[in-house]
Amino acid sequence: MAEPALIPDLARGPASRHGADPSPGVWRTGRLMTGLKARLTVATLTRSPGMIVGTILGGLWGLGVLFMIGTGLFAAAGALPPEGTRATAVLVGAAATVAWWVAAIASGRADATLHASQFALFPLPRKGIALGQVLGALVGIAGPFTLVGLLLYTAVWRLDATAWVTAVVLLPAGWLLMVVGNRCFTALAERLAAKRRVGEILTLLLLVLLMLTGPILTGLFTGVESLGARIYTVTDVVAWTPVGALWAVPADVAAGAWLPALARTGIAAVTLAALLWLWRGALGKSLENATGAVVSGGGRSQVKGAGLFDRLPARPWAAVAARCLTYWVKDPRYSGSLVVVPVMFVLFWFMSGGGGGLWFFAGPLVGLLMAYTISGDVAYDHKGFALHILTGVPGWADRLGRVVGMLLPGIPLTALGVLLAAGFSDAWELLPAMIGVSALALLGGAGLSSVMSARYTYPVPLPGQSPFKTPQGFTVLNVLIQFVALTLMGVLTLPALIPFVIQLVTGSAAAGVISLLVGVIAGPLLCAGGIWLGGRWIEARAPELLNTVSAYR
């Protein structure tokens, strides 16, 4: 017989003090959460002196961009016919709305400030949490900027007083549409991302989409000679969509077209209501499943044996390479780079209209990208780097393994870039020089990364985080490190690049051979030198390095 005294009497219900305390109301919750968000914003922006400088510079930059957009819209109103003004207003408004919504999925698990699951333990009303999240956006970073941006945006209607007044009146509604959509999609994305693999694939897809935005948009608007007519058709369609309807209302009101104005306002209202309804559901789910438990998807993926560790030689450097390569495949922070490369090829193809021009530099650029990725390698390891220290792996083996892990996908991808470049431009006589420059970029860059990352690091997204996550705690030094690393890598390729350019200009085949020789001789030498020197540095300062990278959050 169990001792009943030990079991709390759950049946007592309201008579018990459990949960009898009155929970704060909707408005008070909203106010509390807004205050919390304001404090978090201030704390984030003033974490360190370096951060304050960054905040001021970033703020000035943001204001500058807003000012430019505002000036552009102001000028557009004067320069364009009324239909042009309407098209500008609708398309810019719709694009900003879409940007806000898509940003939600991009940041995904990243911006969890005020996320509902953090408040699951507190007896807060759901509506209050929602209110807090919307009001909280006002005291965040993007929210105020958007508000200022929207104010500037109304300048597009400056020539028509009626439209301008309507736009100003509708401004809060527009802002609300953006923010509520953002919160709603954040909550939905969170639900999706709970299946890790799904979340990761979504992230990678988005990365591709973002990179291809330019070509896709250009493709939509160009190709046909009558650009103007096309834009107006697009505008008319967009003006009836949930993201565009609201932005077209001022034009309707100004034209006295009351029925369309009413209909579009209706569309916007229904959209807002639908978003609120969806958000309510997702919020409820987040509050009920607040443990943050990640489901690894149907039939937990099992690695057979020791995976790549069985395939590569049983040496410390090869073990490091196997580990790095596993991460290149499995960790979106690395595999993002692998996905980006083919997309880069598409971009080159698009921008150079088939062959020539930029294509010539496809190989070297891929090489640089791959080499640069490992300049943050120790920071990507984060606390895992402790294992390398504890096992006493020699510094050169640590460096060599990382370089080999990068080169295994890096060499084929760079070679593909070179071959595609030569093929599409039908410039096979440039092949030796392109190989030379690419070899120097990839191998010399890898050498430089090996040295840089042994001492100088910068914050990166932590293990398990989305590659889109903006790491916190950037200092002026970190930015300088990245700048210097990239500049040095560029400078490093000059000895092969200069003869290559000479060949491009004069057609001298000898210059191409010189480029090839410089690349295939200096590249491996620089790489080996970088591994040796980086190894020395890392052995001298491994604990300090671990201290620095494990403090990133």
Add this chain to the structure above:
Amino acid sequence: MAVSLRGLTKVFGPGTSRSKVAVNRLSLDVPHGAFYGLVGRNGAGKTTALSMLTGLLRPTEGRAMVSGIDVWGQSRQARHAMGVLPDGMTFFERLSGRQLVTYAGLLRGMDRDTVAQRTDDLLRAMDLTNDGGTAVQDYSAGMRKKIMLAAAMVHAPGLLVLDEPFEAVDPVSAANIRELLQDFARAGGTVIVSSHVMDLVQRMCDHVAVVDDGRLLAAGTVDQVRGSQSLEDTFVELVGGRTQVGEGLTWLSPR
């Protein structure tokens, strides 16, 4: 001596207003074959001291020796003599459990067959055979501790330095691991564990050191340190700081 610490000191942020002495002239000898418990409150400096012993944190002053090898002079040899379970660190969690232990073995320059054999044995000992192929990031907190423990033992070191090894580990696994460690010590191996569970230390360890505020308060065999009382009472006496329970939070009662 398996381990000897001499005047080990760590000052965080020296020369600044927020300067903090985390470990203060700590000297300690751990004989070969000892099962040594390091006890102290949260923030007493246990992890900082162990990090300096294991080569993860450079001391501000003082020396740490493992079997006569200077950890900060001949670091490679010293690291091969130790197996370490650090606290507050995570290893490469996208690897599977088996991969992680294999990685630790290969990094230490062991040959493939030995690593494979020992990895199998360790997974079995840790009751993780069925989870060997699962990514460590999908492990529970206790499973993580166990796989990191396995990674610390794969090269059969003479000294194990384990920071909070039983935190979140289920009682059955904990009993298995305890037995394993005791056999290891009986065979001449040296174990240092940090913990704040006094009962566990009293039952499991033969030696104990009490650390508070970065300083060594007492050290010796468990019987020497505790005298006629329980270790917990001795500890509370040494460290002090008990609040008058019952008077402080009178409102904390149901009904």
